[in-house]
Amino acid sequence: MKTPKELQSWQENELKKTLDRFPERKDPFTTHGGREVQRLAVPEEIDRNYLENIGFPGRYPYTRGVQPTMHRGRLWTMRQYAGFSTASASNERYRYLLDQGQTGLSVAFDLPTQIGYDSDDPMSLGEVGKVGVAIDTLADMEMLFDRIPLDKISTSMTINSPAMVLLAMYVVVAEKQGVRSDKIRGTIQNDILKEYVARGTYIFPPKPSLRLITNIFQWCAEQAPLFNTISISGYHIREAGSTAAQELAFTLANGLTYVQAALDAGLELEVFARRLAFFFNGSSNLLEEVAKFRAARRLWARIMKERFGTTDPRSMMLRFHTQTAGSSLTAQQVDNNIVRVTIQALAAVLGGTQSLHTNSRDEALSLPTEDSVRTALRTQQVIAHESGVADTIDPLAGSFFIEQLTDTLEREAVDLIGQIDEAGGVVACIDNGFIASQIEDAAYQYQQEIERGERIIVGVNEFQVEEEATVPVLRVDPKVEDEQVARLQQVKAERDNEAVQQALDELGRAAREDRNLMAPVLAAVRAYGSLGEICNVLRGVFGEYRGRQW
């Protein structure tokens, strides 16, 4: 049979270029018995609909994936979000995970750090070191990455409002290791818009927050070109109870808001757009999730091309991280969660994710123990090395159900984005509550279905057993808070306080003058100015966001 000309053109261009530079993991991939696994199955007849809506991996509209060889070339990055109590305890966990074969770090910060409070702030009481690591000054960050070579690993940091401060600390730690900022790889979440509707770690009002974000885009474009400057996140929107279509719509609407903000600030589209990354939820409805990931890639490519007029393929490619759905985990019969996570992880892999965090079985009870974290990582390794799904590209393409659902989700998302546009954009829809109430309605309806038994959650409203609470829970020692406060006081006693004050004053001036804030924040961090001190200067200039009335 003759190879269709479009397939041939893909093979000779995108595929060949990639294979020349990056050979696949195996040559050939085979099943037990030696039969070769096809790289990419395509229909016998390639028609216009196929080319416009499905196409080839690594080619517009990227429905089938962003790279021509996908997981055959390189497996997704197995990146477990972790971090607790102190920098030294987290450092130990990271080095354990790297030893276990994890390929990237993902830092969880405690809530005071995420909201820009020092550990000794009255607002931090009871929260220090609880859901992540406490970082007050550069000294903590130095300890966090002790003996971890920052030129060798990539680090994802879940930090939003104060993202600039943590990025600056990371840059300085790398510098002290002799690693220049143009060599560091990783991602900061830096996605403030979803915080106002879903996750809640906002500090400043939307407008100055967008300025901090575009300042980071600009600085990284010049100084840290390998760093992903933002991870535009649907994950928390979904966790807050949205539907799959809402997750898709609100995430991409936030994405295009950042693009517009950066353009308005005078940045060049082709310079910053390629460093945008996304972060989605992997929920239990396997087929809907696969369709969602495919629709997300296609819709983002279309938005970037049609709405913003980019011609650079890298700016059209939606690269994403997935985390399995924490809210789907149950406190009942916790081992069932391993099965849920497996299905969700499988959806992410079949959907073409670039990196993945699998939740641990005990997360409905507490932070995960080391044993359950290992099982979660093993789940990814089993999918990667035993299931065979990573050996071929986008294997669900062409299923009537999957393709129609991909179309439906895209259409629903386009409708919702249209409603947001008409209402004046995302910031207006945060202020008037449109986005929050959409999510809230969906969450309420879903929970009511569970309460009424219309939706079965195994072990919760069906198939229950009497259980004794025997699952070991990980507990953060309350002493951690006192120790962290003491550590901060020691740093404050040993640093040059005059230099800190000068750096903070300069930061205040830069904030009032609309200059890029990255340089003054770097200076303040170098002088061991604390996160809280830096954020307080900015609170003074920008004001604080207070939340909407319910």
Added chain:
Amino acid sequence: MKKYRVLIGKPGLDGHDRGAKFIARALRDAGFEVIYTGIRRTPDEIAAAAIHEDVAAVGLSSMSGGHVRLFPAVVDALSRAGASDIPVLGGGIIPAEDVPAMIEAGIRQIFTPGTKVETIIAAFTEACAQQHGQRE
């Protein structure tokens, strides 16, 4: 049924309020008058709001592990303000082994994940009825 007024509060810095909002709305649908504080309130703010709004019961939600210090802090703040008659109920990601200490600290009842909403509504109804009974 008497229309009871209750306050749902999110003490601490944790912003995950899907559960808090669900309970607030379910109580409202069950005939309560519900005030939800929104996220990131201090124990003092929650106590002040409860007194100001003259509620018959307070419900607290926490997902971050902060309940250990924060739930008792709300009970203390109410009692310091002379409102120790307002019952405090709590829920969220709370390990079963923490429940006795919470009850000891004056929390009337703790709801762990998977509790049916009817159970929670019934508990609020009872707590409110008792509080009204004490006042009259």
